Amino acid sequence: MSKHNPRQIVLVAVFALLAVMPLWLRAYHTEVLIILFINIILAVSFYIIAQTGEWSLAHVVMMGVGAYSSALFTSRLGIPVFASIPIAALVAAGIGRLINYPLVRMTGFGFFIGSFAAGEAIRLTWVRMRYPFGGVRGLINIPTPGTISVAGFAVNFSHAIPYYLMTLGVMAVSLFFMYRIDKSRLGDTFRAIHSDPDLAGSAGINITSYRNQAFMIGSLFAGLAGALLVHRMGSVDPHGFSITTMVYLLVWVVVGGTGSFISPIIGVSVMTAIFEGARGLAQWRPFLFGAILILMLIFVPGGLGSLIPKVQERYKKLRSG
Amino acid sequence: MEFDLALQTAANAGILTCIYALIAVGLAIMFGVMKMANMAHGEFYMVGAYCVYLLYAVAGWPFPAAVIGGIAIVAGLGLVVERAIFRPLRGQVVVGYIATAGLMFMLQVGMGQIFGVGRPEIVPTYLTGSVGFLGTIVGSQRLLVVPAAVAALLLLWFFLHRMKAGRALRAVAQDPEAAALQGISIDRMSALAIGIGSAFAGLAGGLMAPVYPVTPYMGHAVILIAFIIVIVGGLGSIMGAVIASVIFGFIYTFVTTIADGVLASIIGVIVMLVVLAIKPTGLLGRVKA
Numbered sequence: 242m243s244k245h246n247p248r249q250i251v252l253v254a255v256f257a258l259l260a261v262m263p264l265w266l267r268a269y270h271t272e273v274l275i276i277l278f279i280n281i282i283l284a285v286s287f288y289i290i291a292q293t294g295e296w297s298l299a300h301v302v303m304m305g306v307g308a309y310s311s312a313l314f315t316s317r318l319g320i321p322v323f324a325s326i327p328i329a330a331l332v333a334a335g336i337g338r339l340i341n342y343p344l345v346r347m348t349g350f351g352f353f354i355g356s357f358a359a360g361e362a363i364r365l366t367w368v369r370m371r372y373p374f375g376g377v378r379g380l381i382n383i384p385t386p387g388t389i390s391v392a393g394f395a396v397n398f399s400h401a402i403p404y405y406l407m408t409l410g411v412m413a414v415s416l417f418f419m420y421r422i423d424k425s426r427l428g429d430t431f432r433a434i435h436s437d438p439d440l441a442g443s444a445g446i447n448i449t450s451y452r453n454q455a456f457m458i459g460s461l462f463a464g465l466a467g468a469l470l471v472h473r474m475g476s477v478d479p480h481g482f483s484i485t486t487m488v489y490l491l492v493w494v495v496v497g498g499t500g501s502f503i504s505p506i507i508g509v510s511v512m513t514a515i516f517e518g519a520r521g522l523a524q525w526r527p528f529l530f531g532a533i534l535i536l537m538l539i540f541v542p543g544g545l546g547s548l549i550p551k552v553q554e555r556y557k558k559l560r561s562g
Numbered sequence: 563m564e565f566d567l568a569l570q571t572a573a574n575a576g577i578l579t580c581i582y583a584l585i586a587v588g589l590a591i592m593f594g595v596m597k598m599a600n601m602a603h604g605e606f607y608m609v610g611a612y613c614v615y616l617l618y619a620v621a622g623w624p625f626p627a628a629v630i631g632g633i634a635i636v637a638g639l640g641l642v643v644e645r646a647i648f649r650p651l652r653g654q655v656v657v658g659y660i661a662t663a664g665l666m667f668m669l670q671v672g673m674g675q676i677f678g679v680g681r682p683e684i685v686p687t688y689l690t691g692s693v694g695f696l697g698t699i700v701g702s703q704r705l706l707v708v709p710a711a712v713a714a715l716l717l718l719w720f721f722l723h724r725m726k727a728g729r730a731l732r733a734v735a736q737d738p739e740a741a742a743l744q745g746i747s748i749d750r751m752s753a754l755a756i757g758i759g760s761a762f763a764g765l766a767g768g769l770m771a772p773v774y775p776v777t778p779y780m781g782h783a784v785i786l787i788a789f790i791i792v793i794v795g796g797l798g799s800i801m802g803a804v805i806a807s808v809i810f811g812f813i814y815t816f817v818t819t820i821a822d823g824v825l826a827s828i829i830g831v832i833v834m835l836v837v838l839a840i841k842p843t844g845l846l847g848r849v850k851a
Contacts, residue, residue, distance in 0.1 A: 296656060343839035350599065350655045351850065354789060355838040358831040361786065365831070369824040488663045495660065524675060531667030538661045539650045 259409055263402045271401045275473055277513050278412040279466045284493050284505035285419050286462035291499045292428060293455045294435030295352045299340060299360030300463055301490055305482035306363065307333040307464025308471035313373055315384045315472070322386040322398075326411075326468040333464020334457045336363070341456040345449050348438075357484070367479040379478025383471055408469055415462055416506075422458060423502050431455050485527075492534045498544020507545050563820065566697055571819045572812075573698040579811030580711035581766055585784055586791040586803040587715065588762035594735040594798030595755035597655055597849075598648045601662040603788060604781025605669035606760050610636045610767025611776045612673060615683045618771075625688035629768035633761045640760025644753050652752075666781070674778035682775030707769045714765060715804065718758070722800075731755060735798060786827065787814065790834045796847020805845060 263271045287300050297303075311329035314320040320328070340359040347355045367374040374380070386398035386407075396403050422428055430451050433441040442448055471477045497508020512530070519526050537544065563571075589603050600606075613632030617623045623631065643665065651658040677683060689702035722728040733741040734751040742748055766784075774780060791810050795802030810830060817826035842850045 296660075343835050346839045347842065350659065351838050351842050353656050353659065354599075354793065355835055358790075358835040358838070362828055362831045362835065365824055365828045369822070369828065484663075488667060491660050491663060524679075525671060527667040528671040528675075531664035531671070534664030534667075535647060535661045538657055538664075539647070542657070 256409070256413060260406065263405050268401060271405050272473075273513070273517060275401070275405050275408050276470070277509065278408045279469050279473075280493070280509045280513070281506055282412055282415050282462055282466040282469070283490065284497070284509045285416060285502070286459045286466070287490060287494055288499055288502070288505040289419055289422065289428075289431070289462070290455050290459035291494070292423070292431035292435060293452050294438075295348065295356075295452070296491075297344075297360075297456070297459070298353060298357035298484075298487055299344075299363075300356075300459065301482045301487040302360035302363050303333050303337055303460040303463040304467035304470070305367070305477070305479070306336045306460075307467030308477045308482075309367065309374060309380070309467075310464070311468035312380050312383045312471050312477050316380065316382065317373065322384060322472050323389070326465065326472070329468040330461050330465035333467065334461035337460025337464075338453060338457050341453050344456070345452050357487075360482075360487075361484075364479050364482055375478070377479060379476060379481075381476045383475050383477065385472055385475065404473055408473075411465070411469060415465060419458075419462060420502055427451075427454070488534075489530065492530050494544075495534055495537050496544060498546035500543050500547050501549070503549070504544055504546025511545065567819070569696060570698045571815055573695075573700050574819075575812040575815035577700065577704050577707055578815050579808050580707045581770060581784075582787060582791055582811050583804050583807035584707075584711050584714065584762050584766035584769075585788045586795070586807050587718070587800055588759035588766075589788055589792045590759075590795065590798055590800050590803040591718075591731075591762075592755050592759040593792065593849075594800070595731055596644075596648055596752045597653070597798075598651075598658045599655060599662075599789075600643070600756075600759075601659055601785065602643070602665040602669060602781075603662075603759075603763055604783075604785030605666050606636050606639065606763035606781075607767040607770075607784055608673065608776075608778065608781040609639060609669065610764035611685075611771040611774070611780060612677065612683070612767075613764070614768040614771040615685050615776050618688070619683070619685045625772075629765065632768040633764040636764025636767070637757045637761040640756040641753055643760075644756040648752065648756065649749065670778045670781070677778065679778060682777045685772040685776060687772045701773070703772050707766075710765065710769055714762065718762075718800070727754065787830060790830045792844075793834050794837050794844055796844030797849045799844065799846040799848070802844055802846035 259274075262274070266274070283300070283304055287297070290297050290300070307329045310332040311322075311325045314325040314328060315322055340356075340363070344352060344355055344359060367379070368377050370376065386404070388395050388397045388399075390396070398404055398407060430441075430446055433444075433446060434448050434451055438448060493508040493512050494505050495508070496512055497506065498504035512533075515529075515533075516526060519529060522529060541547070585603065585607055588606075589600065592603075593599055610632045613635050614625075614628045617631045618625050618628035621628075643662070647661050647665065648658055651661060687701075687703045689706055692699050692701045693705055720728075722732055730741065730746045731751055731754060733744065733746060734748060734755075738748055741751070787810060791806040792803055794809070795804070795806035813829060814823075814826045817823075817829060837844060
């Protein structure tokens with residue numbers, strides 16, 4: 242067996258710890274962690290698109306596309322949940338490809354507000370169409386995964402701990418794929434488009450095609466996150482994917498940053514901890530989040546992730562004397 | 563659609579146009595001068611409505627004085643936001659826009675916690691009765707927005723084209739560097755622009771307080787349409803914003819009357835998407851979105 246670096250050992254230890262944690266966690270905290278894993282997939286998929294330099298306000302709606310698709314596939318067409326989740330992710334990727342036809346023509350503020358318009362057009366379609374989307378009240382009684390035989394054991398994935406482990410596994414696989422994409426030539430190309438689109442274009446990079454790919458990959462994993470969410474919640478409504486939810490995603494990404502793969506994960510985790518820790522503040526929590534968003538943008542524009550190299554450098558200096 | 567109903571709908575559309583114009587022109591002048599977009603502009607409108615509620619319905623000021631008080635408070639709020647958020651983030655339009663999303667949360671929740679969520683504040687109508695014209699009937703209070711909006715826009719035109727500070731403002735909008743070389747302070751002009759833009763939002767909110775339910779989330783209803791109007795009219799173009807207000811005032815009212823409000827919103831966002839994709843400068847804009 243080849244020698245592993247300390248990072249891989251830490252990573253395996255973290256996932257091993259997360260896998261056994263529900264044994265002593267309270268039921269409520271297990272649910273919080275399920276949502277956290279789903280939100281990590283969402284935030285990192287946003288990060289992939291952000292590598293091309295564009296921030297999509299349609300991202301939460303793409304999560305909703307996954308959620309609505311899987312809800313309809315399972316409840317109307319009777320497709321089993323485990324088959325429906327990946328199909329829903331593919332549907333989100335396809336819809337992402339479609340809305341990127343106009344969006345790929347825009348950059349910067351135009352893209353930002355254009356992606357909002359595209360997302361809102363989809364979301365308002367859910368509001369308006371009672372059939373099949375359930376209108377403003379959305380859909381209820383969405384099937385949970387039910388009992389499935391795993392290695393000879395009958396495991397009921399409708400229960401919290403099996404669902405927790407399944408979400409953890411899906412998150413691990415999703416992060417693995419997105420990490421490989423980020424570190425590959427594809428990820429480098431996304432960043433080249435961001436740092437200098439003219440240079441990238443004249444070096445023979447097809448900017449439109451690569452931006453489409455980034456948007457499709459991001460939408461795929463956002464859709465996956467939405468499908469995982471809907472089968473835990475059992476219901477879905479259009480308000481859940483409104484601009485308010487989108488601003489929460491922006492807070493996570495701004496707090497963590499988009500400079501490195503780990504940054505958005507730090508952002509979601511820290512803000513989830515703050516959100517849960519501030520239960521006493523009740524309705525004031527969005528106020529706190531808004532204030533954190535403004536302060537981070539002004540004083541730590543690169544996010545918490547941008548502080549890691551600085552801390553490492555200081556630590557090295559201290560060690561070398 | 564019968565003729566009577568069409569006429570009545572057209573009258574309603576005219577009033578809606580004036581509200582849209584007040585809100586959208588405020589956004590347009592801020593974008594034109596500062597190159598910054600304020601996502602909390604709808605909340606400024608909401609704050610204007612609450613000011614009139616407090617000053618007029620609670621403190622018993624005369625309605626016009628309460629509206630003027632509201633305009634002053636919202637303009638002051640705009641100045642604080644310029645200094646605290648837009649100035650440190652100048653030149654980064656997306657970042658500034660996200661920061662004002664945080665401000666949107668803060669204002670909504672802050673007002674919600676102070677005044678309570680769920681039950682709208684009741685503001686008695688200032689002008690009772692209604693005006694009839696060619697078989698259409700419009701409440702006097704709602705009609706008041708028409709002369710107010712026309713007067714405010716004429717005043718703005720006079721200021722921008724006939725007064726020195728207004729010309730300086732237009733100079734900064736056209737070319738900030740050249741304007742700075744003429745000794746025009748960009749900081750002061752940015753403050754002036756957001757002050758005027760916010761005052762317009764405050765005026766719209768104050769005038770609408772007796773007509774629409776005053777709630778912490780009333781800004782949501784106007785901010786989307788205001789951005790659609792500003793994008794379609796051309797970012798930073800005041801004339802474009804006015805023209806687009808007329809277009810969308812009529813589209814929204816007629817589609818809402820014939821079908822429903824959600825369909826009107828869907829049409830609005832799709833028109834905005836098409837404009838951004840095909841003609842990102844909008845109808846009259848010089849700036850590409």
